[in-house]
Amino acid sequence: MNERLLLDHLLVRGPASRADLAKITGLSKPTVSAALAGMEDSGLVHLAGEVLGRPGPVTSLYDVTAGAAHIGAVDIGRDWIRVAVADLRGRFVGRKDGRNAAKNSEDLVSRVRELAQAAAGQAGLPWTSVITAVVGSPGVYDKDADRMIFAPNLPGWEGSGLGDRLRTALGVDVTIENDINLAALGEHAYGAGHGIANFALVSIGTGVGMGIVVNGELYVGARGAAGEVSFLPAPEPVPADDDTLRHGLTESLAAAPGVVRAARAAGLHLDTAKEVFTAAAEGDPAALEVVHAEGRRIGGLIVAVASVLDPELVVLTGGVGHNLALLGDAITSRFAELGPLRPRVVASTLGDSGVLLGAVARALSQAWDHIFDLRQSGVQPRQSGVQYGMSR
Known part of the structure; x- marks a missing residue:
C-alpha cells in the first residue's frame, strides 16, 4: 500500500x-x-x-520507470483500426493505423494482431512485453455470451467467442469496451473533460453514440448500454425497415450515411459526409442547407441528453461531430427553440486518438493492479527473469 x-x-x-x-x-x-x-x-x-x-x-x-512494462490500446472502427503501445506513464511509444477491409470477424482479428505487432515493432519492443490490452469497439460487450451486441457496422462481429479469439490472437489479457465509452475516458484523462466531474461525449460519425461521465466515473448502466443514443426516437420520419431499426432511428438520420443521403436528395453528387462539409465550408448553398439540418438534429439530441443528465459540458466528436464551426449556429438555434436547457458544447481536440487514449487510461489502471498483485505474491522480475505481467 x-x-x-x-x-x-x-x-x-x-x-x-x-x-x-x-x-x-x-x-x-x-x-x-x-x-x-x-x-x-x-x-x-x-x-x-x-x-x-x-x-x-x-x-x-x-x-x-515508465518503460518497466507496456500496455496495448486498440480502436476498431468500421473504416479504420488503430493500435498503440504505451509505457507506464501512458505515453505512446508505437502506433499503427490501418484500413479495415475485413469481411468477417476472423479477418478483423487477424488484422488487429498484425497491427499490434507492427506497433510494438515501431517501439523496438516485442508484443510480448505488453502486460494487458484494452480494445474499443462499436456496440456493447456481453461478457456472459462473449459477443458484441448493437454492432451492425462490423460484419460478423456479433458472433460468440469474440473475447477468446482476441485473447488468443494477441496473447495477452484483453478487456473489451464500447469505443465511445473509451473516448469519454480519453476526454476525462487528457482532453476537454479533464477535471470535469459530469459531462457527456457525443460521437457522430459512421455511427452515433455517447459516453457518460458522472461524478468523475464512467457510467455504463445496468447492461453496458447507457449512451446508446442511436436508438432514440428520430426527430423526422424514417422508414422503419429492419436495417433502420438495427442501426437505430437517430443514427440512420444523423450519422454520416444519413448526411450523404440528405445531400443526394438535395441534388448534390457527393459520396462522403466529409465532402458535404467541405462543400458547405466553400459556400455551396445546398450543402449549407444539409449541414444546417444536421446541426438541428444534433441540437435536439443534445437537449434530450441535457434533460436527463444535466451535464456541465457536452463534447462533440466523430467525423461529423468535430465540424462544430459549421454546425454551431444550427445547434444553438435549436437549443433556443426547445427551452432553457443549453449546455456548453465544445469540439474534442483529441482528433482520431480519443478512443486509444481512453483505452490507455483503462489499461494503465489494470496494469498497475496486476503489477502490484505480482509484487504482493513475491514475484521479483529482476531475480526470476519474468517480466511484469508475463508469468504465463
Missing part, C-alpha cells in the same frame, strides 16, 4: 525526493526510503537526478 501510494504521487507529480514524498503522503522518512528501495530493486522506480546547491547532503530525486 505504501509503494502504491508513493507511485501514484510520482505518476502525477513527476520526480520527487524522499523528503518531499514523506511530506506529501504523511509517511515517515524511513518508510518512504524502504518502499522506494523495494521498488527500485524491482525496476519500478529509478534515481532520476540530484538537487545540488542546497545546504546539507545531496538530495536524490526518484521517478517512475
Whole structure:
C-alpha cells in the first residue's frame, strides 16, 4: 500500500525526493526510503537526478520507470483500426493505423494482431512485453455470451467467442469496451473533460453514440448500454425497415450515411459526409442547407441528453461531430427553440486518438493492479527473469 501510494504521487507529480514524498503522503522518512528501495530493486522506480546547491547532503530525486512494462490500446472502427503501445506513464511509444477491409470477424482479428505487432515493432519492443490490452469497439460487450451486441457496422462481429479469439490472437489479457465509452475516458484523462466531474461525449460519425461521465466515473448502466443514443426516437420520419431499426432511428438520420443521403436528395453528387462539409465550408448553398439540418438534429439530441443528465459540458466528436464551426449556429438555434436547457458544447481536440487514449487510461489502471498483485505474491522480475505481467 505504501509503494502504491508513493507511485501514484510520482505518476502525477513527476520526480520527487524522499523528503518531499514523506511530506506529501504523511509517511515517515524511513518508510518512504524502504518502499522506494523495494521498488527500485524491482525496476519500478529509478534515481532520476540530484538537487545540488542546497545546504546539507545531496538530495536524490526518484521517478517512475515508465518503460518497466507496456500496455496495448486498440480502436476498431468500421473504416479504420488503430493500435498503440504505451509505457507506464501512458505515453505512446508505437502506433499503427490501418484500413479495415475485413469481411468477417476472423479477418478483423487477424488484422488487429498484425497491427499490434507492427506497433510494438515501431517501439523496438516485442508484443510480448505488453502486460494487458484494452480494445474499443462499436456496440456493447456481453461478457456472459462473449459477443458484441448493437454492432451492425462490423460484419460478423456479433458472433460468440469474440473475447477468446482476441485473447488468443494477441496473447495477452484483453478487456473489451464500447469505443465511445473509451473516448469519454480519453476526454476525462487528457482532453476537454479533464477535471470535469459530469459531462457527456457525443460521437457522430459512421455511427452515433455517447459516453457518460458522472461524478468523475464512467457510467455504463445496468447492461453496458447507457449512451446508446442511436436508438432514440428520430426527430423526422424514417422508414422503419429492419436495417433502420438495427442501426437505430437517430443514427440512420444523423450519422454520416444519413448526411450523404440528405445531400443526394438535395441534388448534390457527393459520396462522403466529409465532402458535404467541405462543400458547405466553400459556400455551396445546398450543402449549407444539409449541414444546417444536421446541426438541428444534433441540437435536439443534445437537449434530450441535457434533460436527463444535466451535464456541465457536452463534447462533440466523430467525423461529423468535430465540424462544430459549421454546425454551431444550427445547434444553438435549436437549443433556443426547445427551452432553457443549453449546455456548453465544445469540439474534442483529441482528433482520431480519443478512443486509444481512453483505452490507455483503462489499461494503465489494470496494469498497475496486476503489477502490484505480482509484487504482493513475491514475484521479483529482476531475480526470476519474468517480466511484469508475463508469468504465463
